[in-house]
Amino acid sequence: MADEVTDGYSGEGTLLRIFIGESDHWHGKPLYEAILLAARQRGVAGCTVLRAIEGYGANSHLRSAHIERLSMDLPIVVEIIDRPEKIEAFLPQVDEMVEDGLVTLEPLHIQFYRRKH
Numbered sequence: 699m700a701d702e703v704t705d706g707y708s709g710e711g712t713l714l715r716i717f718i719g720e721s722d723h724w725h726g727k728p729l730y731e732a733i734l735l736a737a738r739q740r741g742v743a744g745c746t747v748l749r750a751i752e753g754y755g756a757n758s759h760l761r762s763a764h765i766e767r768l769s770m771d772l773p774i775v776v777e778i779i780d781r782p783e784k785i786e787a788f789l790p791q792v793d794e795m796v797e798d799g800l801v802t803l804e805p806l807h808i809q810f811y812r813r814k815h
Contacts, residue, residue, distance in 0.1 A: 715801070716778075722774075732795060745776065745777070
């Protein structure tokens with residue numbers, strides 16, 4: 699069962715940012731989708747998947763949305779925010795899933811996190 703979702707919270711938080719490619723997969727589904735679903739299952743407060751129009755990573759291979767390169771795999775950024783302890787608990791699963799990419803952590807202050815009931 700998933701942990702209780704953080705609600706009605708303000709205070710210290712952590713931003714987990716994952717840079718991967720659109721063509722990366724995990725157990726038959728797109729990696730970005732697998733990460734998003736895993737975060738949701740664990741009750742992490744929030745996750746957003748962003749599709750970039752251009753970028754490159756460690757191997758300097760350019761990934762671009764230019765018309766002549768539409769078939770290329772575009773950069774994907776997955777951003778996940780929650781309390782530091784929830785992000786730390788999720789990191790081993792991310793480590794297992796991401797074979798080729800960059801993972802960063804940034805401390806932040808959550809001004810408020812709430813949902814309309």
